[in-house]
Amino acid sequence: MGIDELIDEVIEREGGYIDHPADTGGATRWGITQATARAQGYLGDMRTLPREEATAIYRRLYWLRPGFDRVAARAPDLAAELFDTGVNMGPATATGFLQRALNALNRGQRDYPDLSVDSRIGPVTIAALDAFLATRGQAGEAVLVKAADALQGERYLALAERRPANEAFLYGWLANRIG
Structure with missing residues (x-):
């Protein structure tokens, strides 16, 4: 399975917007925390983080960089x-x-x-x-x-x-x- 399929699986498992009160990571969309999105230059509302932006973050920070x-x-x-x-x-x-x-x-x-x-x-x-x-x-x-x-x-x-x-x-x- 290639990275595109791996990212798709993660995004499907993580789902859309979530802000669980017990999650110290805070608001997430597609599994990307607000802090990570901000650090990568996304300044919009987490509820509208584009899937393509999440995909790019996963590829850059969680596949290539490590x-x-x-x-x-x-x-x-x-x-x-x-x-x-x-x-x-x-x-x-x-x-x-x-x-x-x-x-x-x-x-x-x-x-x-x-x-x-x-x-x-x-x-x-x-x-x-x-x-x-x-x-x-x-x-x-x-x-x-x-x-x-x-x-x-x-x-x-x-x-x-x-x-x-x-x-x-x-x-x-x-x-x-x-x-």
Whole structure:
């Protein structure tokens, strides 16, 4: 699935205008928060944020800037998972999940050195991903997706435990964002 289809899925899942009182992100449209829209130059009412503007923001901030397009060239299912996680938790969090998983799966640094979990996809992270995939093959990509899902699920539970108002979202997060 390409980035256009991934963005369409996110927009369909996120829906139109929402301003849930328990959501610390505030008003959103198409899943784009007002703060993000403003930072990207949109000054209009969030109720009328054009879908095309949301699509451009997703592509720019949640696909190209974090480097998920480079992951997609090697592991498209993993890139799709990172994109979706990045939309919900931030691209740096998604990238950190990948780096942590790569570190835990490098067999005591026999396959490649541990990464600094800096939440950036640079040449060292790409080299580690390449080495992992060369060693583990196609099945390795599915394992990385499962590891990212596990870390994401744990974070959702922790968010609900730390802030009871997040319990309003936990069921949907687990049902719609994991797996």
